[in-house]
Amino acid sequence: MNAKDLQCGVGNTVISITPTGDIKLCPMADPNDFPIANIFNDDLYKILSKYPILRIKDPKPELCGDCEHVNFCGNCVVRGLKKYHEMGNKCSWGKNINLPSVLEGQEIVVEVVLTLENIHKFYGDFEALKGISFEIKEGQIFGYLGPNGSGKTTTIKLLLGLIRPSSGNVYILGEDPYPDNIEAKNVRQHIGSMLEFNSLYENLTGLENIAFWANLYGINGQTALKKAKNVIEMVKLSEWGNTSVSKYSYGMNKRLVLARALVSDPDILILDEPTAGVDPESRYIIRNMMKKLAKQGKTIFFSSHDLEEVQKVCTHVALLKKGKLISEGVLNEIITEFGNSRTFVLLESPTDARYVAKKIQNITYDLKNRRTFDLILFRR
Amino acid sequence: MDPQLKPIVLKEIKEVFKRNDYLFNTIINIIPFLALAVITVMATTGSAQKLIMEFSFIAIPSLAMLLVSFPFIREKFSDEKLVRKFEGILTTPTSLKTVWAGKMVSIFLLSYPSVIIVNIILLVIWNISGLNPIYILPLPIWIMALIIAPLIPMIYNGFSSWSILRFTHPKLIEILLYFTVAIGVLTYITSGSITKHVTSGQIVTWPILIYSLIGIIISASLVLLLIKKLDKEKITI
Numbered sequence: 001m002n003a004k005d006l007q008c009g010v011g012n013t014v015i016s017i018t019p020t021g022d023i024k025l026c027p028m029a030d031p032n033d034f035p036i037a038n039i040f041n042d043d044l045y046k047i048l049s050k051y052p053i054l055r056i057k058d059p060k061p062e063l064c065g066d067c068e069h070v071n072f073c074g075n076c077v078v079r080g081l082k083k084y085h086e087m088g089n090k091c092s093w094g095k096n097i098n099l100p101s102v103l104e105g106q107e108i109v110v111e112v113v114l115t116l117e118n119i120h121k122f123y124g125d126f127e128a129l130k131g132i133s134f135e136i137k138e139g140q141i142f143g144y145l146g147p148n149g150s151g152k153t154t155t156i157k158l159l160l161g162l163i164r165p166s167s168g169n170v171y172i173l174g175e176d177p178y179p180d181n182i183e184a185k186n187v188r189q190h191i192g193s194m195l196e197f198n199s200l201y202e203n204l205t206g207l208e209n210i211a212f213w214a215n216l217y218g219i220n221g222q223t224a225l226k227k228a229k230n231v232i233e234m235v236k237l238s239e240w241g242n243t244s245v246s247k248y249s250y251g252m253n254k255r256l257v258l259a260r261a262l263v264s265d266p267d268i269l270i271l272d273e274p275t276a277g278v279d280p281e282s283r284y285i286i287r288n289m290m291k292k293l294a295k296q297g298k299t300i301f302f303s304s305h306d307l308e309e310v311q312k313v314c315t316h317v318a319l320l321k322k323g324k325l326i327s328e329g330v331l332n333e334i335i336t337e338f339g340n341s342r343t344f345v346l347l348e349s350p351t352d353a354r355y356v357a358k359k360i361q362n363i364t365y366d367l368k369n370r371r372t373f374d375l376i377l378f379r380r
Numbered sequence: 381m382d383p384q385l386k387p388i389v390l391k392e393i394k395e396v397f398k399r400n401d402y403l404f405n406t407i408i409n410i411i412p413f414l415a416l417a418v419i420t421v422m423a424t425t426g427s428a429q430k431l432i433m434e435f436s437f438i439a440i441p442s443l444a445m446l447l448v449s450f451p452f453i454r455e456k457f458s459d460e461k462l463v464r465k466f467e468g469i470l471t472t473p474t475s476l477k478t479v480w481a482g483k484m485v486s487i488f489l490l491s492y493p494s495v496i497i498v499n500i501i502l503l504v505i506w507n508i509s510g511l512n513p514i515y516i517l518p519l520p521i522w523i524m525a526l527i528i529a530p531l532i533p534m535i536y537n538g539f540s541s542w543s544i545l546r547f548t549h550p551k552l553i554e555i556l557l558y559f560t561v562a563i564g565v566l567t568y569i570t571s572g573s574i575t576k577h578v579t580s581g582q583i584v585t586w587p588i589l590i591y592s593l594i595g596i597i598i599s600a601s602l603v604l605l606l607i608k609k610l611d612k613e614k615i616t617i
Contacts, residue, residue, distance in 0.1 A: 123617070160471045162616035180475035180612070188473040199468025201391065203398040208391075215387030216472040244398070 111138045113268055113299050114159060119168035121154050121323075128154045130323040131168075136301055136316070138267075141294045143310035143331070144303040146320030152303035153196055155320070156272045159301065160193050172268065189217060192261035194271040198253045200260075202246040206232055209245055210260050217264035224263075231259040236285055251282030258286055262293075269293060271302035275309055287313055384474040388482025389489070392456060396490055406494055409447040410501075413440045417502050421509045433506060433513055434583045437525040441498040446533035446561075449491035456483045457541045458550040466545075466615045476612045480541065488534055495530045518582075520589045528589065531596050536561065538603035545615050546606075 114136035121129040129151045136142045146152050157163045158170050161177030161184055170176060175187045200209050207228050214224035232241045235255040240248065248256065254274065261269060274290070275283045290300055290313050304310050310317055311331070318328040327334055396402050417436050424432045460466055469479055506513050540557050544550040 157467075157616060162467055162470055163613045180477065185473040185475070188471065191471065193468075193471045195464075195467055195471070197464040197467065199463075199465040201395055201465075203395045204391070208394070212387060212391045213472065215391075216384050216469070216474055218383060218473070220387075 112136070113138050113173055114142075114301060115169070115171040116155070116158070117169040117171075119155075119158060119165045119170065121151070121158065121163070122166045128323050129158075129165075132320075132323075132325050133168075134318055134325065134328050136299060138299055139294070139297050140316045141290065141300045141314045142302070143314035143317045144301065144320060145305065145307060145310050145317055146303070147305050149322075150305075150320045151323040152305075152320060153272055154323075156193075156195070156270055156301075156303055159270050160191065160195075161188065189264070190267045192264060192266035192269045194254075194257045194261045194269075194274050196272045196276075198257045200245045200248075200253060200256060203244060205242050205244055206237055206248070206256050206259075207241040209256065210263050213260045214263045219264065227263050227265075228259075231262045232256070234262065234289065235259045249279070251278040254278050255282055255285060258289060262289075267298060269298055269300045269302075271300065273303055273305070275304070275306070382474070382478045382481075384472075384478050385482050385485070388474070388479060389486045392483055392486030393489060396452070396486075402490070405451055406448050406497075410444050410494055410498055413444045413447075413498060414501055414505075416440060417498075417505055421505050429511065430516060431583065433511065434517060434521050436502060437499065437513065437517065437521060438529050438583065440502065441495040441525060442529040442532055444494045444498045445491045445530050446536065448494040449487050449533055449537055452487045452490055453537050453540050453544070454554060456487065457544040458554055461544060461550050461615060464616075466612075470612055470616060476545075476610060476615070477607060480545070480607050480610075484534070484538065484541065487537060491533070492530060495526070499525065518584075520584045520586050524584045524589055524592065528592050528596060531600070535596065535599045535603060538600070538607075542603060542606045542610065545610055547614075 112135045116132050116134055119129050119132040120127065132151070132155065144152055144155065154163070158165055159172065159177065161170075161172075161179075164170075164178045170178070172187050173190060175183045177184050177187050177191075201212070204212070207225070210228035210232060211224045214220075214227050219227060229238075229241065232238055235258055237252060237255055237259065240252060245253070245256065258271075258274060261271070269290075271290075275286050278286070287309070290302070294300055294313075294315075302313070314331050316329065317331050317334045319326040319334070417440055420432050420436050466476075466479070470476060503513055536557075540554070543553045543557065547553050
């Protein structure tokens with residue numbers, strides 16, 4: 001077999017097959033973060049299928065996640081209708097696509113609410129973000145996925161106008177959120193946020209904390225108190241409203257911060273790992289809240305290192321690693337990119353995994369320290 | 381006035397009152413100065429009494445205010461910076477300048493009562509010793525004691541808060557500022573200025589009051605300029 005370099009979605013070689021048949025994993029596909037072994041074509045599929053310990057998922061195309069009428073393959077689902085037209089009504093798998101007549105020819109215009117343009121951020125000599133660019137449109141739930149230290153919080157601080165980029169531009173509703181001018185303040189009026197550090201005032205009660213936040217957004221008096229009571233009820237903390245925050249558990253703190261973010265009824269929510277380290281009850285409440293808010297048409301940007309979390313909540317995803325954007329797009333598209341048309345490899349046995357590890361270089365350490373060896377990241 | 385200023389001031393004050401140690405902190409910080417005042421009154425006689433009275437009304441309440449305000453500067457700037465509370469509030473439609481101003485106004489409102497309390501107690505002590513400062517001391521002294529002198533600790537607090545926000549290690553900056561003040565006070569005491577005033581017979585005259593006011597305005601302007609120039613990234617990074 002000839003040597004092949006197979007490209008992932010952003011042009012990096014994910015798996016290389018050497019002339020001797022050895023398999024090399026792309027450095028970008030660091031198993032600690034994204035332990036993926038993608039199968040791109042039939043040749044590789046056949047090779048890997050020979051290993052008894054590898055279970056290969058069906059690489060055939062499935063129904064498009066955006067439009068149930070279209071039988072897209074993984075490659076042509078990108079950007080839905082636009083891509084469909086570019087493909088000349090023909091899927092790359094060779095099947096004709098039956099586009100619903102109601103959608104045909106229509107251009108769907110959605111407002112871009114958040115834009116990052118070629119963002120670089122340096123902390124001294126350390127480059128935390130390396131040319132990040134993406135857009136978030138109105139109504140999207142955008143999951144920002146990456147391991148610790150990948151630059152998620154830095155991105156969130158940029159979006160909230162807490163820091164400014166070393167180069168590149170950040171726009172929220174068309175304005176730079178960093179300066180302390182009227183325009184930036186107006187923009188911040190539309191944003192509710194939840195940061196890594198809760199920044200609650202421990203001596204005040206939950207209601208007082210939220211009412212104060214409402215005051216900062218120009219909501220005063222009884223209206224502020226009424227709104228505070230409403231949002232505190234939404235996060236199931238009504239009974240704790242008059243209790244000092246110092247008596248709250250970590251999960252309750254997180255819920256209170258989410259309530260605080262909602263008190264101004266913002267159009268955009270920017271949440272930094274909202275469910276990290278919280279108890280199952282709080283996680284459930286926060287997750288459901290996010291879904292409800294999305295149904296109300298709010299745009300939600302949230303970071304996480306928990307893929308399952310992102311899958312359960314998001315419509316759009318960006319994958320970040322070491323300050324670099326690995327992939328970005330519609331969740332189903334990403335699933336397709338990394339999941340269906342490019343099949344993941346599931347290693348089931350630790351013993352066998354060692355054998356595979358010899359074949360798939362660079363992941364030996366990871367395999368030794370995993371109990372389940374589940375390399376599948378995206379599941380439906 | 382920025383509409384967010386009032387809620388920030390009220391929140392800062394409410395936070396302190398909720399903690400129940402405000403009164404205790406104020407009393408503890410005032411006691412040493414009251415003891416100093418009593419000793420001063422008891423130890424002085426004759427012509428020096430008026431000068432000592434003047435000095436005690438100008439210096440003791442302001443020093444008490446400075447001491448009372450120290451914990452507030454630490455908690456509202458240094459501690460909040462360390463636990464990243466500034467990041468949260470700066471995501472709202474408010475500015476760093478407003479947040480700073482709100483905190484400073486609250487610190488003034490929380491620490492100024494110590495000036496009033498110490499002044500009242502000084503009046504009582506001097507009255508007990510047979511002198512009534514209200515009749516003895518001229519108007520410039522009272523203006524200095526109640527308005528100008530209490531602004532000096534606030535100017536110090538202004539510089540202190542700026543340096544805490546501006547530099548990376550707020551705790552270290554706090555310690556350095558304590559030392560700076562201590563060295564400043566020692567330098568003043570050893571410079572012979574006190575002796576000079578004693579020999580002149582009056583510490584505060586109208587010209588001294590005006591110069592002091594100009595000095596306060598220049599210092600306050602410098603603090604405001606520094607805060608205006610402060611980049612919020614220094615706090616949020």
